[in-house]
Amino acid sequence: xxxxxxxxxxxxxxxxxxxxxxxxxxxxxxxxxxxxxxxxxxxxxxxxxxxxxxxxxxxxxxxxxxxxxxxxxxxxxxxxxxxxxxxxxxxxxxxxxxxxxxxxxxxxxxxxxxxxxxxxxxxxxxxxxxxxxxxxxxxxxxxxxxxxxxxxxxxxxxxxxxxxxxxxxxxxxxxxxxxxxxxxxxxxxxxxxxxxxxxxxxxxxxxxxxxxxxxxxxxxxxxxxxxxxxxxxxxxxxxxxxxxxxxxxxxxxxxxxxxxxxxxxxxxxxxxxxxxxxxxxxxxxxxxxxxxxxxxxxxxxxxxx
Numbered sequence: 001x002x003x004x005x006x007x008x009x010x011x012x013x014x015x016x017x018x019x020x021x022x023x024x025x026x027x028x029x030x031x032x033x034x035x036x037x038x039x040x041x042x043x044x045x046x047x048x049x050x051x052x053x054x055x056x057x058x059x060x061x062x063x064x065x066x067x068x069x070x071x072x073x074x075x076x077x078x079x080x081x082x083x084x085x086x087x088x089x090x091x092x093x094x095x096x097x098x099x100x101x102x103x104x105x106x107x108x109x110x111x112x113x114x115x116x117x118x119x120x121x122x123x124x125x126x127x128x129x130x131x132x133x134x135x136x137x138x139x140x141x142x143x144x145x146x147x148x149x150x151x152x153x154x155x156x157x158x159x160x161x162x163x164x165x166x167x168x169x170x171x172x173x174x175x176x177x178x179x180x181x182x183x184x185x186x187x188x189x190x191x192x193x194x195x196x197x198x199x200x201x202x203x204x205x206x207x208x209x210x211x212x213x214x215x216x217x218x219x220x221x222x223x224x225x226x227x228x229x230x231x232x233x234x235x236x237x238x239x240x241x242x243x244x245x246x247x248x249x250x251x252x253x254x255x256x257x258x259x260x261x262x263x264x265x266x267x268x269x270x271x272x273x274x275x276x277x278x279x280x281x282x283x284x285x286x287x288x289x290x291x292x293x294x295x296x297x298x299x300x301x302x303x304x305x
Contacts, residue, residue, distance in 0.1 A: 003029040005069045007056050008076030010034035010042040013216060015177045020220035022046045039179055056098040059105050066109035071227045074102050075117045084143035095146035103157045113233060115226050116154050118167040119147040120271055130274035133237050155235030164233035166226045171241035171273050175216030191255045192301050201257055205264030207249035212241040212273045215288035225282040232281055241273025242286045254294045
């Protein structure tokens with residue numbers, strides 16, 4: 001039996017990971033720490049989950065909660081790119097100092113592994129696709145830089161303090177429990193909301209930018225694989241993506257309805273994950289196509305063609 005602690009675990013991704021652990025690891029104990037600052041809803045968590053409202057920057061409190069924990073899944077962050085541009089100090093404090101706090105607490109509590117939710121935004125704009133972990137990071141926003149710094153901290157804690165760590169670079173995550181006004185899967189969530197409200201889908205720029213949309217169930221499975229594999233734990237960085245990129249224009253067609261265009265914003269033009277490394281290290285493969293995932297969400301949202 002393992003004991004998991006999920007920081008930021010009451011949010012979209014954390015709720016799905018908690019559900020996945022409950023379904024796939026009998027007798028696992030799950031603890032969630034979340035400050036409820038991002039419209040998160042702990043009532044959606046499985047009933048067996050132990051919930052603590054708290055801030056990951058409170059190292060002493062975290063250490064107390066982590067005693068007896070085997071695996072920490074560190075999701076807590078302020079993830080909006082645009083918000084990080086507007087509020088670089090606040091986001092740095094949570095995304096960098098919060099990650100440092102988690103690692104300090106994990107070391108002191110004797111945690112056996114930390115799995116870190118890194119971000120594909122660290123790649124920035126690259127001249128080649130798919131995006132391989134061997135490419136140099138080129139962050140284009142404070143958020144991207146902050147998440148990349150977290151990877152460095154994970155590697156140092158593994159090398160210096162012998163805390164096993166692994167960083168998973170999530171690409172654009174979507175799926176059940178997604179908040180259309182929340183920080184994750186903004187494009188898909190907002191498109192679904194606009195469609196149900198009878199509004200045109202608002203596309204930033206010309207819509208030719210592409211993203212690697214990754215279903216949250218595939219993310220959850222990758223996290224659980226990384227939590228238990230003896231082939232990682234030394235600060236490795238692994239992409240978690242569908243290995244396929246789709247333009248925002250094509251995404252809009254899948255969701256359906258009228259579209260409108262608005263001014264572009266600062267963001268990478270294209271993303272697509274090279275998933276060879278996670279295949280070889282964790283024998284992980286994506287299983288949910290974007291077409292299947294969008295069809296599932298349209299049913300959930302009551303969108304009938």
